[in-house]
Amino acid sequence: EMLISCRAFRGRLYFGTHPYGRLLVLPVVPTGTFESAPCPLAQAGTYRLWWRAGLPPGTSLRFQVRCAPTEEALVTTPYAGPEGDVHAYFDEPGRSFPVPAGSVLQYRACLTTTDPALSPYLKQVTITRD
Numbered sequence: 001e002m003l004i005s006c007r008a009f010r011g012r013l014y015f016g017t018h019p020y021g022r023l024l025v026l027p028v029v030p031t032g033t034f035e036s037a038p039c040p041l042a043q044a045g046t047y048r049l050w051w052r053a054g055l056p057p058g059t060s061l062r063f064q065v066r067c068a069p070t071e072e073a074l075v076t077t078p079y080a081g082p083e084g085d086v087h088a089y090f091d092e093p094g095r096s097f098p099v100p101a102g103s104v105l106q107y108r109a110c111l112t113t114t115d116p117a118l119s120p121y122l123k124q125v126t127i128t129r130d
Helices: none
Strands: 003-009 012-017 023-027 031-036 039-041 045-054 059-068 097-101 103-113 120-129
Touching: 031 045, 045 059, 103 120
Parallel strands: none
Antiparallel strands: 003 012, 012 023, 031 103, 039 103, 045 097, 045 120, 059 103
């Protein structure tokens, strides 16, 4: 069937078909996360987290990173912000963070919206070594 309409109303998405079609109602969540694949980094040093994103009004995007000696150890390692604080986030691209030698790195993007009709979107993430 052909999709005729899609509307946001009171925090939910409504998809409809016409005539005499079905109505599909989906909840809209105000927050979501995206976790990267683990990335081995052989060299110790200071790294920087860069990103490009679309941020419509009422939306935001922030990041945390974690490093561990192995991929298996990542599972129990908490995500943290630039200073290693688990309650802090990278709010601006280009912030630096230390990485020990032989680490596996993973980042988490946290996306939020206050408008159920709008969502932030991530275009690109880059991690560079100083």
